[in-house]
Amino acid sequence: MAKPVLYYATLSPPSRAVLLTANLLGLDLELRPVNLLKGEQLTDDFIKMNPQHTIPTMIDADGAVVYDSHAICGYLVDKYGEDDKLYPKDLVKRAQVNARLHFDSGHLFARLRFLYEPILYSGSTDCSMDKIAYIQKTYEIMEEMLKEHPYVCGEDLTIADLCCVATITSVDEVAPIDEFKFPKLLAWMKRLSELPNYQKINQEGADELKKVFKEILTNNRTKQK
Structure with missing residues (x-):
């Protein structure tokens, strides 16, 4: 097949x-x-x-x-899927997952792109504190989402967690996560890191992206001197 x-x-x-x-x-x-x-x-x-x-x-x-x-x-x-746990068919639960997916695309990933793309593709050197703080504001929202539950949609892992963690782990060194302000967020990231094959599938690529970003930013700054 x-x-x-x-x-x-x-x-x-x-x-x-x-x-x-x-x-x-x-x-x-x-x-x-x-x-x-x-x-x-x-x-x-x-x-x-x-x-x-x-x-x-x-x-x-x-x-x-x-x-x-x-x-x-x-x-x-x-x-x-053998079941619908990762993306529930129940309309209320699915709406919540969809809302978190839109949060990823409209806030988390959008703000990552706002910082990364001009540097990666257009020779920019703008890695300002304003752009970093703009990303970090999403951490406040994530912390609230996780205040009483282990996952972003409640007690069960869903595709919303997978999408959000792939984004956050790609920018967390550039826009650092304060362990005192965001303990729930960091605990959630650790929880996700224990998924099967997580390191190979996600973390290695996330680390490589951050490395490439820093290298290109350095090169862009050198060219502008």
Whole structure:
């Protein structure tokens, strides 16, 4: 039987969220790496497949094309999951998961991109305290989400946790997390780090992204001197 094909990059937090989801589902994917820094997502063939030219992009075994990490994660649970724990079918619970997914895309990941993209792609050197503080404000929201529960949607792990942790671990050294202000957030991150194959699937790519970001920022600053 053909496998779903995933176009991805280990540097990409959304790609890693999908990989974490597939891993928990026991789903084997055919992985096709895309080098974002070389613009491989901008080829005519890729844009024809995904007009937004974003990764991850998935082609399912039946030929269906799905893109946006949150859409892919939900799709995989609905189609391949033995149960709905990661993405509950109950309307109230699913709405809560969707709200957290929108929090990731509209706040966490959006603010990461606001800081990272100009530096990675446009030669910027703007790593100002304002941009860092803008990211850190999301930690306050996360701390409140986790105030009385182990996961962002309550007592059970969902795809919202996987998406959020892939983003936060990609920026936590650049926008540090204060252990005294955000103990619940740090405890949640540790809890997620104990998932099967987490280090290889998520942490290695997150660490590499932070390393690349710092190297390119240094190079950009050198060029502007």
